[in-house]
Amino acid sequence: xxxxxxxxxxxxxxxxxxxxxxxxxxxxxxxxxxxxxxxxxxxxxxxxxxxxxxxxxxxxxxxxxxxxxxxxxxxxxxxxxxxxxxxxxxxxxxxxxxxxxxxxxxxxxxxxxxxxxxxxxxxxxxxxxxxxxxxxxxx
Numbered sequence: 505x506x507x508x509x510x511x512x513x514x515x516x517x518x519x520x521x522x523x524x525x526x527x528x529x530x531x532x533x534x535x536x537x538x539x540x541x542x543x544x545x546x547x548x549x550x551x552x553x554x555x556x557x558x559x560x561x562x563x564x565x566x567x568x569x570x571x572x573x574x575x576x577x578x579x580x581x582x583x584x585x586x587x588x589x590x591x592x593x594x595x596x597x598x599x600x601x602x603x604x605x606x607x608x609x610x611x612x613x614x615x616x617x618x619x620x621x622x623x624x625x626x627x628x629x630x631x632x633x634x635x636x637x638x639x640x641x642x643x
Contacts, residue, residue: 516571520564524632527557531639538640543606545633602626607633 527547530536535551549555600613600622609626613619 513571516564516566516568518564519560519567523557523560523562523564525557526553526560528636528639530554530557531636531643534643537643538636540637543604545636602629604629 527536527549530549530551530553531538531547533551533553536547536549536554536557539546539548547554547558549558598614598618600611600618602622602625603610603612604626607630609623609630611619611622611626613622
């Protein structure tokens with residue numbers, strides 16, 4: 505059951521990634537355009553692939569927030585009811601994030617390892633944004 509919950513947790517990010525890949529394909533085929541308005545990337549789709557990509561991105565965001573918060577609430581309810589493991593110290597939560605200021609990623613995290621991981625995520629997102637921008641300019 506726990507393994508199934510872990511796999512279900514990644515359904516939202518997987519759909520989000522597939523949506524972004526379809527949007528990249530749509531931009532490459534000329535069915536969508538990418539614009540940068542101030543610092544916010546905007547996608548305008550004119551074909552079915554562009555529409556499908558945009559829908560999958562929204563569904564991926566929705567599923568990510570829905571499934572990740574449900575898992576956390578279920579765990580906290582088990583701990584309140586006493587069903588969770590009582591022995592040993594509780595694991596501390598690690599967190600991090602990436603915020604873009606223009607094209608520059610600003611990274612933060614709860615510890616150096618998480619901050620380093622977020623730096624790599626920021627670099628990857630920057631390169632993806634750069635690639636999509638170049639594809640849009642060359643199309």
